[in-house]
Amino acid sequence: MTCVDNILIVAPWGMPIWRRLTYSINGKEIKSCTSLLPLLLSMKEYIDAGKVDIVIIVLDSLVDKYEGSVDRESECFKCYYELQDYINKANEADLYKDLVSALESFTKEFFKCLLRKYNLDLKINDLNVIVAPAIGSPGGKWTFKGELREFSSLLLHKIAKMGLSKPYHKIIVDLTHGINFMPSLVTNLLHKFASIILLAHKDLDKIVIEVYNSDPVVPTRDEIKRLININKAFHEEIKTIQLIHAIPYFISVSGWIKDNKYKKDLFMKIKDLENKIKSVLFGHIKYVYSSLYYPLPLALYYLICGQDLYDLGQVIENEYMNYIYINKKDLTIERPYTIEPDALYVYYISKAVHNRLNLTKCVPPDLDYLETVFTQIYSRVNIAYEALIEHEISQLRQLEEKIKEDKDILNRLLNRWESYDKIKLLSERKDVKSEEEKEKSQKMPDKRILIAHVGLSYDLVELSLNEQNKLVLRYKLEPKKILEDSKLIVKSEK
CATH class of the missing domain: 1.10.3740 (SSO1389-like fold)
Incomplete structure (x- = not known):
């Protein structure tokens, strides 16, 4: 049944100042400062046919300027240095959405810059950048207060939206440049990504997941001559969806908000939003999800037909960004509440069925x-x-x-x-x-x-x-x- 051949490439990135190396994939050696370019070149026929979309995931901690040691001849460092205006703009932002916008633009321009540096003619159909929330102080200057689960929620939201609109038959993940928690959390979400896409599109009977990672790189004088393999870590065919066994509350208010007497107004606004969403999540969506969880096709039909589904995704697009606070004095980004990834997943599974049936x-x-x-x-x-x-x-x-x-x-x-x-x-x-x-x-x-x-x-x-x-x-x-x-x-x- 699977006749479509759309491919989604997902690449989590840390600070993009990587050294010059020689990568090897499928027997071909390619000089590059990033594993993403050799990976793309290995599927050029799909790219030329407009079948490949890319998602690059960066952290909002990219706002911290890198000042450590680098390979100054690296094309990655050159592009990073040439695009400092975007990083400066992110540092000057008063609103979190403006900071995110600046980092999105930086990452897109960085990718285009690499294509120019390496004289590559890759006509990417759709380049998407997700600026995901960091936690702690990874760059040493800015501090990020919130919950680690927010990273998963934002990725789930962004990639689910893409998967609802396009039937990807394969998801390829390159973990080479992911840092800290990024590789493990991205990998943990793969079955959920595939489940939403598989359920939304009747022309798919399976989704292939492939995860790649490169050899470790130890700094040496001749590292540009070293051969670094891009290895396939695992290959899996997803034919059935993943369903969770309990629906959590959609919003979890951060502890530092609950205990701060100066944040009472913000706390009450978040609680009002939480109550509004709770009535939807534990109303219509709960029944749709339950009739899928248990095999009740006639119930599923009558629960969906003629019913509109409240767009919880807009909560992230609109409300979530507005509540994130930038403290310029302390260089702190504070996220007052967490959107639970499993609750968001229940919503997108329900939305996938709604979209598929279109009743x-x-x-x-x-x-x-x-x-x-x-x-x-x-x-x-x-x-x-x-x-x-x-x-x-x-x-x-x-x-x-x-x-x-x-x-x-x-x-x-x-x-x-x-x-x-x-x-x-x-x-x-x-x-x-x-x-x-x-x-x-x-x-x-x-x-x-x-x-x-x-x-x-x-x-x-x-x-x-x-x-x-x-x-x-x-x-x-x-x-x-x-x-x-x-x-x-x-x-x-x-």
Whole structure:
């Protein structure tokens, strides 16, 4: 099924003043001060075809000017030195968004500068820069106060947005220049990136992840002549998505804000924002995510159809940046709250399903639609779910054939809804209880039975025939109530 060949390259970078080296990849030796250029040259045919997008991740600690020892003949150092105006602009910024903008521009111009220095004609389709939050004082001058989880949240947000709009069949990560926590956190997010992309696009049946890292470099006099291998650390094919087992609160307020009596107004604004988001995350999104977590395709359909999804991503684009404070006197950047990466992931998984289904209207689904669309979606969650859904659909198809052969039942279902269990009994020529007796015998939805029948339990589903005489389905109760009564809700935790 995977016929697209879009590639996303992700490269975390520290301070870009790397030395001149000779890199080796796929048997080719290339002189370069960065491993990214040889990696790009190794897939030039994809680049020429416009199939490659790049994400370069830098830290906001790039605002600290580097003053240590360097290889002054290195093209990387030359570009860094030539573009100091951008670093100066970042240092002069009063607003955090302006600091980020200056560092984004620096990184993009730095990459273009390297292409010029090495006379490379690489027509990159889309170069994206993520300025991610640092922590502590990595450069020795500026200090960054916040939580390490914010790095993961920002990356998840930025790359998820890209993955929702384009079906990448391969994610390639070059960890060579990542520093401190960057390589481990980027690697930890890869399955989540792949999950969002895989779920959002029906033309993908797998996503390939490849991670590269170069040989360690020990400074020597002849290091430019040394051969540094760009090694493939691992290769993995992702065919099922990753789902977390509990939904955390979206926002976590930093301790230094809670305990600061001078920050009460800011604290209250953040709490108001937190309450607003909580109502969305633990409202509609929780039910959508739960109906995906458990195999409940009909519930998922009716939860999504005709519903707009509140754009939590805009919280990062708008609110988050506005609350980050630059203290120019102490050279400190203070982040007052943390967006939980797992909560953001739940949102983007839900958004991926929304985007994929694109259900602007609620038209009762027929069996062809349920089988074609939802077996594919749930096979991305767990391959066993595909078999469960196919079995239940096959039972309904058999019933559909019996209905077409029985004029009484056929006429009964035209423009009218009847209980699944009642129609099943009629098709088998068995006695049907009176409505009163049936209502008395109804029980609360059973969790085990619902999962076994992928939510298509006889006593909860109603059937009808559409204009094409195809069997269509709906629930007797609201899907949210069914999930609540059966306790098929993914729990929340703080």
